[in-house]
Amino acid sequence: MRSGEHGTIAARPRALSQAAVTVAEQSRDVxxxxxxxTAGRRGTGGRLRLTVYHAQSTDRASVTAASRxxxxxxxxxxxxxxxxxxQVPRRGARLG
Amino acid sequence: xxxxxVLTRSFPLARVAADGLVLIFALVLVWGGAMLVLLAxxxxxxxxxxxxxxxxxxxxxxxxxxxxxTASTRLIxxxxxxxxxxxxxxxxxxxxxxxxxxxxxxxxxxxxxxSAGRAxxxxxxxxxxxxxACDSLxxxxxxxxxxxxxxxxxEQETRRELQ
Numbered sequence: 001m002r003s004g005e006h007g008t009i010a011a012r013p014r015a016l017s018q019a020a021v022t023v024a025e026q027s028r029d030v031x032x033x034x035x036x037x038t039a040g041r042r043g044t045g046g047r048l049r050l051t052v053y054h055a056q057s058t059d060r061a062s063v064t065a066a067s068r069x070x071x072x073x074x075x076x077x078x079x080x081x082x083x084x085x086x087q088v089p090r091r092g093a094r095l096g
Numbered sequence: 097x098x099x100x101x102v103l104t105r106s107f108p109l110a111r112v113a114a115d116g117l118v119l120i121f122a123l124v125l126v127w128g129g130a131m132l133v134l135l136a137x138x139x140x141x142x143x144x145x146x147x148x149x150x151x152x153x154x155x156x157x158x159x160x161x162x163x164x165x166t167a168s169t170r171l172i173x174x175x176x177x178x179x180x181x182x183x184x185x186x187x188x189x190x191x192x193x194x195x196x197x198x199x200x201x202x203x204x205x206x207x208x209x210x211s212a213g214r215a216x217x218x219x220x221x222x223x224x225x226x227x228x229a230c231d232s233l234x235x236x237x238x239x240x241x242x243x244x245x246x247x248x249x250x251e252q253e254t255r256r257e258l259q
Binding site for chain 1: 205206212215216217218219222223226230241242243244245246247248249250
């Protein structure tokens with residue numbers, strides 16, 4: 001995140017995934033979320049793949065857009081490239 | 097009958113370096129011997145000191161006192177690393193978003209692994225923790241060190257709650 005003579009401020013990828021899931025699940029339309037973060041090769045930044053599960057009756061585009069807005073602050077501050085996917089859980093799937 | 101022999105081949109650069117060290121050591125010995133010979137022939141001590149610098153170096157080292165050691169050197173030598181680690185732990189645990197913290201002090205930096213309990217404003221929280229750790233070092237009159245803050249875990253709230 002930041003590195004200089006005063007030290008480094010960083011986060012582990014798994015912690016960022018947990019944060020992204022927590023933020024995405026704050027939306028009422030999101031039933032469940034999964035995230036995977038990979039660190040970049042050049043030291044700073046990385047990629048965040050976020051999957052949000054929503055009900056079949058909910059509009060996928062609106063759910064993903066709302067989730068994208070929610071995690072935007074996180075992705076910007078940690079220089080993450082976001083790849084988001086909305087998905088309806090398969091029948092009988094256990095969520096959470 | 098020809099006897100078999102195993103030849104060990106050394107690295108050529110290592111041989112050159114070893115020869116150089118031997119040469120330097122030999123020159124130092126010859127130089128010291130020459131000074132002794134001069135002294136034996138009643139050369140003045142000022143002349144010998146001008147050539148070798150022995151008395152100048154001796155007086156400098158003998159005249160060193162506690163205040164000649166810089167403040168940072170003395171503080172690092174005196175303060176137990178565990179004290180610094182505990183101090184950093186306490187400084188960041190005061191933050192309401194922090195659940196656990198573990199500090200590790202090395203000679204040239206301080207590393208803090210932090211577990212947070214809130215996902216909102218995570219970046220601002222980490223910057224704040226960095227500032228708190230730096231302020232804590234300054235408040236205890238310790239020399240400034242690079243402080244590395246790493247978020248290692250986010251405690252997720254359980255989704256099943258009975259109210």
